């Protein structure tokens with residue numbers, strides 16, 4: 001024992017050993033410190049930071065980057081560019097650039113809190129929009145405990161992006177047993193561009209909105225979740241335009257089917273009416289051309305003979321269809337409501353019937369005032385509007401909105417000429 005003690009004290013007295021032991025102790029101390037700081041860092045990251053990772057296979061990826069870029073123009077100075085090239089059939093080419101935060105680390109502020117953005121490109125690639133592109137991730141990190149903070153930010157980015165997205169109204173038509181898109185999306189038609197007598201537009205639109213909000217009500221009562229509308233009246237009074245306006249306003253598409261199409265039969269019609277794409281309005285135009293009342297005069301029946309292969313009972317079955325979970329909105333239009341079989345327009349098949357008539361004084365005035373309304377100047381004063389209404393009334397005949405529209409178009413920049421030449425509205429060209 002005394003020997004061991006003697007040996008140890010000889011070691012501690014040795015200056016080389018003392019220095020070595022000191023260095024070793026320092027090394028161990030530093031290594032413990034480093035390990036503790038890594039653990040502390042991990043613990044702090046896990047408990048005091050929130051993060052959100054999104055990959056470029058996610059549709060919201062460019063929206064989020066775009067949002068960061070829009071809101072951090074001063075912070076993000078390292079950008080990448082996406083170029084969009086659009087070439088029309090004539091060869092005219094338009095380009096647009098979208099600048100996004102580049103690879104690496106960026107900061108920006110969201111609701112006053114700093115958010116760290118790490119954009120990383122991996123070695124593997126993914127298939128996107130028909131091309132192989134490098135796999136990328138973006139990780140957002142911020143100090144805090146509220147896990148919904150970054151989720152709310154993503155929601156905001158998505159809302160902003162979608163509100164800027166240019167969308168149109170999609171028209172579908174029937175090809176064989178299925179619905180196909182008919183051409184590119186059409187420009188949306190504002191509902192208030194269709195001039196109707198006071199209250200008509202609101203009445204139909206509110207009814208439709210109320211229907212769309214009552215899915216549970218229908219399910220609870222076991223009532224099929226569908227609604228039918230019949231718009232009737234003379235030609236050119238805005239029936240089709242109004243349906244486009246309603247679809248535009250709701251962000252719905254329109255599925256058009258012509259009952260006088262020779263290849264359409266009962267089975268196909270039934271299938272089509274019950275497989276319309278979600279969020280769409282089914283439109284049966286000029287339904288009188290295909291069906292007439294059972295009480296009609298034989299000469300009228302003969303005139304319609306062979307116009308369609310669809311039978312009335314086939315159409316009724318298709319309208320009654322199988323109860324589906326999705327809502328079904330059906331619009332029918334006709335110029336001759338009296339020729340329709342009562343069974344076709346009974347409640348349950350048609351819930352709302354609305355007459356779209358020729359222009360009233362109110363409508364003539366509204367069309368004139370709207371037509372010559374300009375951001376810079378108001379060409380149509382109240383006095384001129386009343387003069388135009390009086391000039392049209394002097395014609396002593398009914399005029400449709402389409403006729404008024406055609407006349408105003410001929411006098412596009414000259415309201416006085418539209419008034420003085422009002423007789424052109426009914427002149428035979």
Ligand SMILES: Nc1ncnc2c1ncn2[C@@H]1O[C@H](COP(=O)(O)OP(=O)(O)OP(=O)(O)O)[C@@H](O)[C@H]1O
Pocket residue numbers: 193194195196233234235236237238239240241242333334335356401402403405
């Ligand atoms: N009430 C209206 N307000 C504004 N424009 C209208 C109105 N009615 C018709 N028009 C215009 O007239 C044209 C024809 O209208 P639309 O096709 O909607 O009439 P319609 O009643 O469906 O006719 P049809 O019974 O012959 O199918 C469109 O260009 C439309 O802009």
